[in-house]
Amino acid sequence: MANQDSYTDTAMKMSYVFPWLWKVESRRLLWLLGLTFALIVTFQYVELPYSISSLFSSTKMPVSRNSTSLIGDRKHHNDNLTPAMVPSFSQNNATLVDDSDKEAAFQPSLPTSNSSPVKENATATAPVASVEAPAALPGLKPSPVKDNATVNVASAKVPAALPGLNQSPLKQNATLPTTSKVHDKNSTKEDVGDASPVVRFVPDIKENAKTTDSGVMSIYEMSKQLRRNRISHNRLAKVYVYKEGDKPIMHTPRLGGIYSSEGWFMKLIESNNKYVTKDATKAHLFYLPFSSQMLEETLYVKNSHSHRNLIKYLKDYIDFISIKYPFWNRTSGADHFLAACHDWAPSETRKHFSKTIRALCNSDVKEGFVFGKDTSLPETYVRDPKKPLSNIGGKSASKRPTLAFFAGQPDHGYVRPILLSYWGNNKDPDLKIFGKLPRSKGNKNYLQFMKRSKYCICAKGYEVNSPRVVEAIFYDCVPVIISDNFVPPFFEALNWESFAVFVLEKDIPNLKKILMSISERRYKQLQMRVKRVQKHFLWHVKPEKYDMFHMILHSVWFNRVFQISV
Template identity: 50%
Template sequence: MGGDFVSMFQLETKKLLWLIGITFAMILSFQYLELPYGNVLFSLFTSNKIPISQTIDTNKTIVNNVTIFNQENSTNEFTIEKANATKDSVSITGFLLEPGFDESNKSSIVDDSVKSLGNVSNAQKVEENVVSTNLTQGFDSTINVSPNVTTAVLSNDDNKSSLSQKSISPVPKENQETHATIPQVTTVSEMKKLLLQSHVSYRSMKPRWFSDVDQELLQARSEIENAPIVKNDPKLYGPIYHNVSMFKRSYELMEERLKVYVYKEGARPILHSPFLTGIYASEGWFMKLMEANKRFVTKNPKKAHLFYLPFSSRMLEEALYVKDSHSHKNLIQYLHDYVDLIAARYSFWNRTGGADHFLVGCHDWAPSETKLRLTNCIRSLCNADVKEGFVFGKDASLPETYVRNAQNPTRDLGGNTFKKKTVLAFFAGSMHGYVRPILLKHWENKDPDMKIFGKLPKAKGNSNYIHYMKSSKYCICARGYEVNSPRVVEAIFYECVPVIISDNFVPPFFEVLNWESFAVIVLEKDIPNLKNILLSIPEKRYLRLLMRVKKVQQHFLWHKNPVKYDLFHMILHSIWYNRVFSATS
């Protein structure tokens, strides 16, 4: 009996050891695959700890073909924030910002909500651990954070443009060898070909695990490609679109299915603080309307097709750029650390390498600020320049809209009738960039039909400028320092046929709009021949262009309460459309 008992005990012990071994192996497998249930081992063996990567030795500059640099005197820290909800107040200036922000002290952006945890010193008692850097799909750092941490705030230190005392991970340098050769000038016709090619060949990173939202995107693509033919739709005028049937079906699917998760993390004023007036108003209006939206926004990130990073490229420059420094490193570092925070707290960034995340930035610097850590995201950019890394099929061209009144963004909408358009062509503006001085050299005070000026004298409500826009047949939209110009949307707003003079500029909503059907596009080299080009357009064709400008106008209007096919919905649609056509199984 004793021997039988010992044998049975040994057998049960072996079974128990096998069970423990299999369980541990399964845990390791889940951890290795990074399934969407968090870091299993980390949650088992740690508590209330935020690992932060140590500084990378600058002597070791190449890691998995990605170059790393260590920014001197530019550091970041995470302080713990328990966010307090604040009600936005809209002033006539159009700036939505949390109460108490001192714009004169641009470098101080520490959120007052840190006080809810007692004091900053308590927040600084964060245990540091070395975290391995996972360099996949460009640069993808994975940082694990205890689920007990509520949220974190990126903060600035002592009126310096450097971000703080401890950097999450240095920003990688750009790998110039990965850039494809781009022609000196890419015409609109060539852009169309590039867009079609991207729909065939471009695919985002394959998800590290498949989910229902991926299947929904693939199904949506199939339905769009096989859209029923649209014959008569009073809201959609076919000739202004590449394919009105595909656009209509895509828009319908967006309304029916799209869910967006908006990250709440991040400190004002750089995040969650939209400007609603001025030339960068597009990013602000979209942020305001997206964060308040109930139709598309979901509180369950597992159901989201898209993830919104609500930062303001304008406020990033306002708060952190050191005047005359000619350096954007600390701005780039700020965004880099913000993404590290998102990747640390959630599994969704790492699932797709950021391919289902998007940002909306209108500042001229937005492309350069976002082309490293955020390169895999869908970037909706006003500065949509083929020569500056704009990716067809992924990135979207954001309309630059000059909003003069936040309370009534459609004030002064409309233009004169054809018979009252007495000016052939009009332009007025500051001498930004190299194109405008050439324009004035050839046409300022040279021809009574060509009203080409520098900056007009100030008038109440900008009445002189608006009068010329409404009274002109063609409005010249010449690039400034960068390819984009608010005059493109202004021309449509005031019902003047836009004449775009900006080589390599990708016009807004290029995925669906046929710009050559309602605008005139002139190469920069043809400025000396500008009047002849315009006069060569027959009156019948001009009237068709003008009519189509009025038809497309609905897509370029901001409304305090969004309406079907308006600017808010069109921006969101471009992002949705690009995600649908870049998704992979």
């Protein structure tokens, strides 16, 4: 009975305690829920804008952090890169890897499908998916494009890309070499260190490219200016060729001589059906079919030292087509292009073609060539227009007894007299440096020297360009380019540092030391790559994949797509 009373007592006490506990716990629970809710609201207030921003930031293209590293661990440089292009390297010393048994390092690809143009005058920022870059080409490999990316495309019609070139991808971890810093006077090392890839870019268009304090824009600086992400593509651009214009200045291709590049391109583009459209409203690019060589031969008044009438002729032509057609005025000529090889072309087209893409042999960044808009046209000396590919090739690397060769007019410009004063007249038996060689049938002496020399000196004349650059490649001779501020042909695509040597003009006294510092193994790889890129510098009566005609179109379209500020 006592136990029962005790149990009843306890039960009565608990009946008073539970309601109190319930009230206390309920308050605690409410406080906990309130605090949790407050934290969630605070978090959303702070983080939500960034979350929303990330969802709609497909118009921003961050540059890969690794893309700015010029020296680094090689094991990273191919892990995340698309295998459509070859990586570019810094000009710093790099160990060369013998890849003679690997896939060709310089293998471009051609797109085949047609593109649907965007609306006229489209200048708004567009997501990456809608903007396709030009074809993948040798010496280039893009860094991976992240999900959130943006590119401002130029006005007018922007299709997905150009004459293309679809290549089989390179093997994983394939590496390309680069020459040593040729301007390092004290460099005696061979095959020093490893180099990580440099992802090239085309900068916003500026009137004058920035040069270093010395006034010289080195090949290294040019590579740095090209370091940005690239976007792959698979579309085809269409070109409209204006039919207006009287011969011989218009529509008259000259196929021989040192200015033949403009003539061959004119001949091939005007007869092309794959890339050319007869319907101007479907065009993405517009070609201005004039010859700078014929302009000079027809209108220049001898000894007048004036180009005014030549410039006026071109202005009148632009005025005429801008009245007859709406296309020039639509973009101020930004989707138009020309190919001109004469030395005067940059000055003759500077004012009235300020937004036009100019393919120029005289590609001097200090004399009017706009880096990132204009493109470098190879200067090709075609001796026999009926056989443009005659005598191509040369001795193997082991059968070239001459270290270096040069022959040319000694009074052209200021560089050649310096070269001849240090190394001319057989002052060194390893360097065959001459003025003009005696005439021989078919220029055999000149050609034989190029075919039997390891290095062919390409020293500037009156202008930065020289036909010797392409000639050296024709004859399997490694080009040694002595021409400050010269933008090499197809620089948008080819990694020139992997198959050519660049020597600053001030380093001419150290020319032999620079060449001798390059190991035999390095030289053989340079020559191997010269043979590989040779196909990009050939003219064919009927254009073939990857040849000069396609490369010029590729470079023009590449610069059109990446004219961000136009």
